[in-house]
Amino acid sequence: xxxxxxxxxxxxxxxxxxxxxxxxxxxxxxxxxxxxxxxxxxxxxxxxxxxxxxxxxxxxxxxxxxxxxxxxxxxxxxxxxxxxxxxxxxxxxxxxxxxxxxxxxxxxxxxxxxxxxxxxxxxxxxxxxxxxxxxxxxxxxxxxxxxxxxxxxxxxxxxxxxxxxxxxxxxxxxxxxxxxxxxxxxxxxxxxxxxxxxxxxxxxxxxxxxxxxxxxxxxxxxxxxxxxxxxxxxxxxxxxxxxxxxxxxxxxxxxxxxxxxxxxxxxxxxxxxxxxxxxxxxxxxxxxxxxxxxxxxxxxxxxxxxxxxxxxxxxxxxxxxxxxxxxxxxxxxxxxxxxxxxxxxxxxxxxxxxxxxxxxxxxxxxxxxxxxxxxxxxxxxxxxxxxxxxxxxxxxxxxxxxxxxxxxxxxxxxxxxxxxxxxxxxxxxxxxxxxxxxxxxxxxxxxxxxxxxxxxxxxxxxxxxxxxxxxxxxxxxxxxxxxxxxxxxxxxxxxxxxxxxxxxxxxxxxxxxxxxxxxxxxxxxxxxxxxxxxxxxxxxxxxxxxxxxxxxxxxxxxxxxxxxxxxxxxxxxxxxxxxxxxxxxxxxxxxxxxxxxxxxxxxxxxxxxxxxxxxxxxxxxxxxxxxxxxxxxxxxxxxxxxxxxxxxxxxxxxxxxxxxxxxxxxxxxxxxxxxxxxxxxxxxxxxxxxxxxxxxxxxxxxxxxxxxxxxxxxxxxxxxxxxxxxxxx
Amino acid sequence: xxxxxxxxxxxxxxxxxxxxxxxxxxxxxxxxxxxxxxxxxxxxxxxxxxxxxxxxxxxxxxxxxxxxxxxxxxxxxxxxxxxxxxxxxxxxxxxxxxxxxxxxxxxxxxxxxxxxxxxxxxxxxxxxxxxxxxxxxxxxxxxxxxxxxxxxxxxxxxxxxxxxxxxxxxxxxxxxxxxxxxxxxxxxxxxxxxxxxxxxxxxxxxxxxxxxxxxxxxxxxxxxxxxxxxxxxxxxxxxxxxxxxxxxxxx
Numbered sequence: 001x002x003x004x005x006x007x008x009x010x011x012x013x014x015x016x017x018x019x020x021x022x023x024x025x026x027x028x029x030x031x032x033x034x035x036x037x038x039x040x041x042x043x044x045x046x047x048x049x050x051x052x053x054x055x056x057x058x059x060x061x062x063x064x065x066x067x068x069x070x071x072x073x074x075x076x077x078x079x080x081x082x083x084x085x086x087x088x089x090x091x092x093x094x095x096x097x098x099x100x101x102x103x104x105x106x107x108x109x110x111x112x113x114x115x116x117x118x119x120x121x122x123x124x125x126x127x128x129x130x131x132x133x134x135x136x137x138x139x140x141x142x143x144x145x146x147x148x149x150x151x152x153x154x155x156x157x158x159x160x161x162x163x164x165x166x167x168x169x170x171x172x173x174x175x176x177x178x179x180x181x182x183x184x185x186x187x188x189x190x191x192x193x194x195x196x197x198x199x200x201x202x203x204x205x206x207x208x209x210x211x212x213x214x215x216x217x218x219x220x221x222x223x224x225x226x227x228x229x230x231x232x233x234x235x236x237x238x239x240x241x242x243x244x245x246x247x248x249x250x251x252x253x254x255x256x257x258x259x260x261x262x263x264x265x266x267x268x269x270x271x272x273x274x275x276x277x278x279x280x281x282x283x284x285x286x287x288x289x290x291x292x293x294x295x296x297x298x299x300x301x302x303x304x305x306x307x308x309x310x311x312x313x314x315x316x317x318x319x320x321x322x323x324x325x326x327x328x329x330x331x332x333x334x335x336x337x338x339x340x341x342x343x344x345x346x347x348x349x350x351x352x353x354x355x356x357x358x359x360x361x362x363x364x365x366x367x368x369x370x371x372x373x374x375x376x377x378x379x380x381x382x383x384x385x386x387x388x389x390x391x392x393x394x395x396x397x398x399x400x401x402x403x404x405x406x407x408x409x410x411x412x413x414x415x416x417x418x419x420x421x422x423x424x425x426x427x428x429x430x431x432x433x434x435x436x437x438x439x440x441x442x443x444x445x446x447x448x449x450x451x452x453x454x455x456x457x458x459x460x461x462x463x464x465x466x467x468x469x470x471x472x473x474x475x476x477x478x479x480x481x482x483x484x485x486x487x488x489x490x491x492x493x494x495x496x497x498x499x500x501x502x503x504x505x506x507x508x509x510x511x512x513x514x515x516x517x518x519x520x521x522x523x524x525x526x527x528x529x530x531x532x533x534x535x536x537x538x539x540x541x542x543x544x545x546x547x548x549x550x551x552x553x554x555x556x557x558x559x560x561x562x563x564x565x566x567x568x569x570x571x572x573x574x575x576x577x578x579x580x581x582x583x584x585x586x587x588x589x590x591x592x593x594x595x596x597x598x599x600x601x602x603x604x605x606x607x608x609x610x611x612x613x614x615x616x617x618x619x620x621x622x623x624x625x626x627x628x629x630x631x632x633x634x635x636x637x638x639x640x641x642x643x644x645x646x647x648x649x650x651x652x653x654x655x656x657x658x659x660x661x662x663x664x665x666x667x668x669x670x671x672x673x674x675x676x677x678x679x680x681x682x683x684x685x686x687x688x689x690x691x692x693x694x695x696x697x698x699x700x701x702x703x704x705x706x707x708x709x710x711x712x713x714x715x716x717x718x719x720x721x722x723x724x725x726x727x728x729x
Numbered sequence: 730x731x732x733x734x735x736x737x738x739x740x741x742x743x744x745x746x747x748x749x750x751x752x753x754x755x756x757x758x759x760x761x762x763x764x765x766x767x768x769x770x771x772x773x774x775x776x777x778x779x780x781x782x783x784x785x786x787x788x789x790x791x792x793x794x795x796x797x798x799x800x801x802x803x804x805x806x807x808x809x810x811x812x813x814x815x816x817x818x819x820x821x822x823x824x825x826x827x828x829x830x831x832x833x834x835x836x837x838x839x840x841x842x843x844x845x846x847x848x849x850x851x852x853x854x855x856x857x858x859x860x861x862x863x864x865x866x867x868x869x870x871x872x873x874x875x876x877x878x879x880x881x882x883x884x885x886x887x888x889x890x891x892x893x894x895x896x897x898x899x900x901x902x903x904x905x906x907x908x909x910x911x912x913x914x915x916x917x918x919x920x921x922x923x924x925x926x927x928x929x930x931x932x933x934x935x936x937x938x939x940x941x942x943x944x945x946x947x948x949x950x951x952x953x954x955x956x957x958x959x960x961x962x963x964x965x966x967x968x969x970x971x972x973x974x975x976x977x978x979x980x
Contacts, residue, residue, distance in 0.1 A: 055857075
């Protein structure tokens with residue numbers, strides 16, 4: 001097998017062979033046919049002709065079948081009738097010849113093309129065998145018709161041609177559908193871009209404001225591109241000029257657009273919603289975020305244990321079929337019935353057409369990958385889903401995985417300050433900020449049913465907090481970190497036990513501090529439902545955290561799961577190995593902090609990968625941080641495993657059962673042709689069912705709201721991640 | 730011999746019930762026609778394609794029926810069994826249409842990779858495309874069709890089987906052409922009434938077929954009399970026949 005697998009030009013599945021550089025490469029003749037049928041644009045007339053060709057062939061074959069039924073019923077009825085019957089008999093044979101010849105012309109051509117193409121590459125192919133069989137069947141029948149005695153097999157020639165063509169075309173369509181998700185991603189990248197400046201100065205005329213229209217392939221590092229509102233960002237880069245809301249859902253799963261301005265990075269595949277951007281390219285051609293994402297998923301689809309098994313079998317499959325067909329033909333010939341020998345050999349070849357075998361794994365896997373992609377889950381290893389199906393224990397990290405953001409745990413009001421006024425003022429000024437702490441305080445006020453006071457001139461002080469002016473009194477209100485509020489808080493807090501250290505956030509009104517807020521981590525809203533669903537699937541769920549034991553215990557208790565804390569990274573590994581004694585373990589955690597634990601588990605599932613491709617070390621990556629994706633993934637993994645096993649079982653079973661029957665001459669080739677189509681349809685249909693979401697639009701198995709804020713707090717022992725500039729400390 | 734009017738009637742009345750599935754095809758066919766005249770031409774070729782497929786299927790079913798009659802032991806009256814099967818299909822289809830039998834909803838889009846090509850054929854300009862679209866329409870799954878095929882099978886003769894299906898197919902032409910031409914000629918209420926009548930006619934056709942099958946069996950030790958529909962004569966009272974207890978007046 002060649003080292004670098006190429007992809008089919010029609011369906012995108014990997015192709016084992018290689019072709020001359022320019023000519024299109026297809027993984028099967030079905031894809032070649034389907035490509036010619038569905039070819040868009042200029043080839044439209046030709047595509048329609050191909051389709052009409054197949055239809056006409058079916059029409060002629062149906063005619064042949066009617067006359068065949070007539071012949072068969074006459075043969076079965078014996079010699080009754082007389083001259084009229086004999087004349088009808090002869091007429092039916094000639095009619096068969098008349099209607100079978102066009103089928104041979106219409107459908108034999110494409111099959112011949114594909115067989116010759118394989119032959120030029122020095123390989124025998126099933127197509128060649130099929131064609132030889134069909135030609136023999138037609139030749140014998142035509143000869144027998146002409147001399148007026150012996151069997152005719154026109155229906156065999158027609159049925160095999162139609163069935164092979166139809167079956168392959170159906171398969172190719174199935175493949176096309178399962179790879180649709182990936183192609184949708186690819187279509188996010190424009191073919192041509194507007195280049196303002198080339199890094200090497202290759203385009204002196206590129207100085208115009210409009211820029212020059214160049215193919216995306218020609219864009220290199222250091223070029224400057226112009227991206228207009230509504231356009232896709234074609235490659236990774238840094239904004240040189242302009243500011244825009246950018247929709248990054250494709251690569252980060254984040255449903256809210258983010259504002260990007262000069263100096264900030266943008267990624268390929270994201271959408272510029274409303275600004276005129278000039279982007280300095282930082283990625284080499286084909287190395288942008290989206291391209292890497294697509295490449296990672298394509299690699300995953302190629303690499304699967306089941307597929308390797310099928311590849312090994314396929315290696316000796318064709319020679320074995322060839323031998324079986326030759327022996328079959330030889331034995332029947334030797335026993336004095338060459339025509340029956342040819343028919344039996346043809347039946348062997350038709351029955352063993354390994355379409356179903358070759359499709360069994362990749363179709364199901366691609367279907368599953370496509371569904372993952374639509375739910376913003378990336379699969380880096382093809383085996384990951386198969387391994388996930390066998391997992392017995394889910395280990396979850398706490399901080400950033402089960403928890404996100406924060407909530408007000410405690411509010412202490414300064415002596416002499418009114419609690420309602422303080423909270424109202426805090427909520428009022430917090431309304432001007434989107435920071436998590438500010439949102440938590442606003443939510444807290446709502447929960448306490450305190451209406452926010454009107455605050456004017458709200459302004460964000462970067463890294464410190466927000467401030468404004470109370471509309472009622474004109475006093476300055478500040479909400480933010482302790483250093484920023486002028487006076488230390490004067491409360492009776494000294495007498496209160498403060499296990500959580502100093503307050504996260506102070507409120508100052510006028511010249512004095514009025515209140516102090518203590519924050520606690522908020523368990524993600526989707527966590528409880530996700531954990532319950534996992535347990536419902538028979539999983540043992542446990543929390544492995546590096547955080548303080550009391551905090552972990554609180555979260556674990558609220559979710560009703562076991563926990564181990566505090567654990568050093570090395571201790572997490574030991575804990576996972578201990579769990580592995582009971583069966584497969586999936587570890588869910590942060591892509592960076594838990595990288596070692598993710599690698600040690602049977603399946604690592606990373607959350608919070610965001611748009612950073614380099615951080616996808618885990619085999620599975622939940623881009624939008626939705627914990628509801630975990631039980632969904634387990635379901636999908638089990639379904640995928642079931643589908644693959646069923647497909648393989650069917651394909652192997654069908655071939656091993658039918659080849660001996662066909663060799664014995666017990667399977668009529670026309671019946672074998674129909675069986676082949678049905679077998680392919682079963683495998684394709686079974687896999688396509690996997691590609692479809694249960695239910696129509698919504699996903700009934702989705703748990704919790706999608707789109708958790710991905711900006712998470714890191715208050716404890718784990719290294720803190722950068723927060724937004726307006727952070728409140 | 731064969732009661733052709735009954736077959737034609739089944740097609741006529743059955744097609745009113747089948748418009749739910751095939752009506753949209755006829756409409757799509759009409760949408761691509763530049764004029765009503767051209768539309769009529771297209772509808773004709775489309776129906777011709779359908780009838781051709783029905784005929785081929787009918788000849789196959791008849792061959793199979795004849796073959797089974799030859800191969801299976803004599804005490805098994807194949808035509809009668811096929812008449813039972815046909816009647817059963819028709820009764821079930823009719824009852825489904827009346828709403829007495831709960832219809833199982835089909836969830837999700839059909840898994841048919843051929844749909845795109847079918848759509849292209851329906852919208853095709855040339856007569857060949859339209860004919861082919863009709864040809865493939867004839868292959869779509871349809872309970873009424875299976876019932877009729879079982880009847881065709883019970884003839885045991887290839888030409889007769891094909892003829893059975895041609896007559897049935899001709900019966901479906903008026904409703905299909907009307908659907909393709911007018912679309913909304915009938916109001917919703919009128920359509921509902923026609924639908925209800927058609928449904929009960931289907932049930933009736935099924936019961937007749939079943940009773941003919943039972944009549945053929947009652948010949949006892951005599952060789953099978955061929956098609957039970959040809960048996961002619963009195964059909965035994967429907968109420969006494971197996972399966973007929975499913976027929977009740979509409980509530």
